[in-house]
Amino acid sequence: MGFIPDFGSLAFTLVAFFAALSIIVAIHEYGHYIVGRWSGIQADVFSIGMGPVLFSRMDRRGTRWQIAAFPVGGYVKFRGDANAASVGQADTPGLDAEASRSTMAGAPLWARAATVAAGPIFNFLLSIAVFALVLTIRGVASDPLTVADVQPLPYAEQELQVGDRIKAIMGEPVPDVAQFAGFVEGLPVQPTLPYRIERNGAEMQIEAPYPYPPVVGSITPQSAAAGTDLERGEVLIEVNGKEVFAFTQLRDAVGDSGGEPVTLTVWSPDTGDTRSVELTPKRMDLPLPEGGFETRWLLGITGALYITPERSAPSPVTALGYGVEQVGFIIQSSLSGIYHIAAGAISSCNLQGPIGIAQTSGAAASAGALSFVWFIAVLSTAVGFLNLFPIPILDGGHLVFHAYEAVRGKPPSDQALNLLMAVGLALLGTLMVFAIGNDFLCP
Template sequence: MDLIGFLPSFGNFFYTIAAFVVVLSVIVAVHEYGHYIVGRWSGIHADVFSIGFGPVLASRKDRRGTVWQIAAIPLGGYVKFAGDADAASGKDADALSTMNDSARRRTMHGAPLWARSATVAAGPLFNFIFSFFVFAALMMVQGVAVDEPIVGEITPLPAQPFELQQGDRILAVEGVETATLGDFLSAAETLPAQAELNYRVDRDGRVLQVTGPHPQPPLAGSVAMQSAAREARMQPGDVITAIDGTPIATFRELRELVADSAGGALELTVWRNGDVVDLTLVPRSTDLPLPDGGFETRYLIGLTSGAVFEYATQTPSVVDAATMAATQIWRVLRTSVEGLYYMVLGQISTCNLSSPIGIAEASAAMASDGVFELVWFIAILSVAIGFLNLFPIPPLDGGHLVFYAYEAVMRRPASDRAVRVLMAIGLSLVLTLFAFALFTDLTC
C-alpha cells in the first residue's frame, strides 16, 4: 500500500468532514436554540440541549438544570424538554402521571397549546432569522456595485498590457455608449469576439481613445461546487484561451461551445498566472431555475464569468440590505419548492437532491473558496433546512404543528396511539428520503 500517496486523499477527506461538521453544527445550533429559548420564555423546561446524537463527548449543566452537550454523531441535534420520553418529543406517560399541575405546566406536553406551537415553530423561524441577518450583514460588508463603469484594479489577462487604466470612466466600447455599468456588461453580448477592443474613456477630465479587454472574456469568476470545472481543478482567475484547439476570446463563445457539446468531453487550454495548463472537462446536464419560475436543462461546466476589473462598490443602506436579504431568502424558498415540484413531475433530475455526502462536499468546496463564500453557503443551507423542517411529516417540526392544528380545531389532542403510529410512518418516510438522497449522491 502506498501510504504516502494515500495521505493527500486522507487529508481531503478530513477537511471535508471538518467543514461539514462546522456548517451543520452552526445551523443545528441556531435551529435548536430557537426551540430552547422560546420554550424557556413560554415556561417549558429543557432537560437537554444536544448538538449531535449518540455518545456524549462533552457536557455541562447550567444553573437552570439544562444539560448542554456535544454528541459524537454530527447529523443534527435536539432539545429534550421536561416530560419527553426521547429526542423526538415522545410523551413520557409514566413521568407525567406522577407530576402535579405546576410540574406538568413546565413540560412540553402539559404546556398550553400556544406555548407548544410557538416552541416548535421557533426552530425553523430562527433558521430564517439567522439567514436574514447573515445575508444583510454580508451585503453591507461586501458592498454592492455602483452603477457606473469606473475601472478598478484590472484582472490579469493573457492579452495584457492594455492602455485602459484604473480610475478611467468608460464612456463607450467600440462605439457602444456605456452610461451605466449595466450598459457596459450588456454590451458584451454584441461586441466583436476579440480579446482587445477600442474604448473611449474619461481620464481626469480628458476624453481619450484607448485599448482595453473585452467586457466578458473567457475568465473564470467562480467555480461551482460539484461541477465539471471543479472536478478538473479549475480555479477562479483561470482564462480559457482555446477549446478543442479552437481559440476563443469571449465568455459568450465558451458558453456556446459548451452548450453545443451535448455532454461530450472538451479539451481546454487554460492560461493561469502566466502558465498554460491543459484540462479535460465533461459538461454536465444541469437543471437551472428560471427568473420567472420553472427550470431549464442545459449542459454546463460550472463557471461564472469573471470581472475584467474590480467594480466600484458602495455600502447599501440598512433598508436596502434588509430588502436584498429578504429577496435572497424568498429566492431560496421558491427554488426549493419548484425543484421539489418538478422532481415529483419527473421534469428535472432527482440528482438535484443532496444527502449529507453532497452537503459535506459542498461545505468543503465553499470553505476552500473563502470565508465569505462559506458563510453565505451556511445562510442558504439554513433557509433550506428551516424549510425542510416545516414539512407536515412527523417527527419534523411541521408534523408536530399539524398535531397542534388538529388539537386546536377538534378541541382535544390526537390520541397517543395515533401519534405513535403517525410518528412511525413519518420517520419511515424521512429515512426513505434520506436513503434515496444518499443513493442519488452516490450514483449521479
C-alpha cells in the same frame, strides 16, 4: 462520482461538514429553546450531537447543556416530553397547575406552536444574517462603474486605468450595476469595443476588451472543473482549437458539445504560458429567476468582469433585503425542484445525500472562509425549509398537529400520533436511502 482521494482530504471534508452541520443544528435548536423559554416552557436538556455525552453542565434555570459524541444532529428535550423528539408525554404525576404549565404538553397551544416554529425560523434568520454579512464584506459595485483593477488578457492592449469611470460602451450609456449584465448581453461579441470614459475629470474614447471575457472567476464544487489545476484569473483563449474572447462563446461551445469532452487552451497571467486542459461537461438543471429550470451542459466555471469595480459597503437595509431575497430564491427553487423531479421534468440526481453535501462543504471550505459561510447559509435555509414539510416527526408535522388541535379543540389521540410518527419516520428513511443512492449512482 469522484470520491475523496486520500485521508487528508477526507479528514478536511468531514471536519468542514460536521462544523457546518453543528452550527446549523445549534441555531435551529436554540430557536426552539429560547422561544420555549420565553413562552414559559422549561427545557431539561439542550444537546448538540447524539449518543454518549462528552461534556455537560447545568445552568441556573435547570437546563443541562451537553455535547454528545456523534455530531449528526441535536435536540432540546422539554419538561414533560417522553423523548428527545417531543413525541408523547412522560409520566409526571402530582404536578400542580403552575408546574404543568412549564411542560410542553401543559403549555397553551400558542406557546407550543411558537416553540416548534422557532427552529426553522431561526435557520432562516441565520441565513439572512450570513448573506447580508457576505454582501457587506464584499461590498456593492460603485455607480457609475469605476475601475479598481484590471484583468490581464493575452489578446487585447490595455487602455483602461484604475480610477476610470465607464460612461458608455458602443455609444450606449452604461446602466446601474444591477442592470449591467443584461446590458452586456446586448453588446456585439468582438475582442474590443469602443468605451467612453471619464478620467481625471475629462471624457475620452478608448478601445477596451469585451466586458465579460472567458476568465476563470470561480469554480463550482463537484463540477467538471472542480479538482483540476485551473486557477482563478486564468483566461481560456480557445475551445477545441477555436479562439474565444467572450464568456458567452465558451458557454455556447460547451452547451453545444452534447456532453463530449472539450479541450481548453488556458493562458496564465502569472507566467504568460499556455496549456491544454480536457474536461467533460456535466449535465445540470439550473433554476431560473422567473421559476422553472434550464438543463445545460456545464464545466462549472463562473466568469468574471474584465475589470474589478470599486466597491463600497451597502446600507444595512440593502444588505438585509439582499439576505431575504436570497433565502426566498432558495426556497422557491427548492419547491420548483421538488415539483419538477416529481413530474419527471428534471433528473432526480438533483437531490443530494449526506455524502454529496459533505463533499460540497469540503469544497466550499477549500475555496475560503466567505465561500464556506455562504454554504452554511444555503444549507441552513435548506434545513429550515425541510423541517417545515408537513411530515410527522418534523417540525412541520408538529405544526399540523397543532393546527388540528386549534380546529378540533383537542389534540390527536396518542394512538394516532404513534401511527403518524411511524409513517413519518418511514418516509424520512425512504428519502434518506434514495438520497444516499444518488450519492453513489449519479454521475
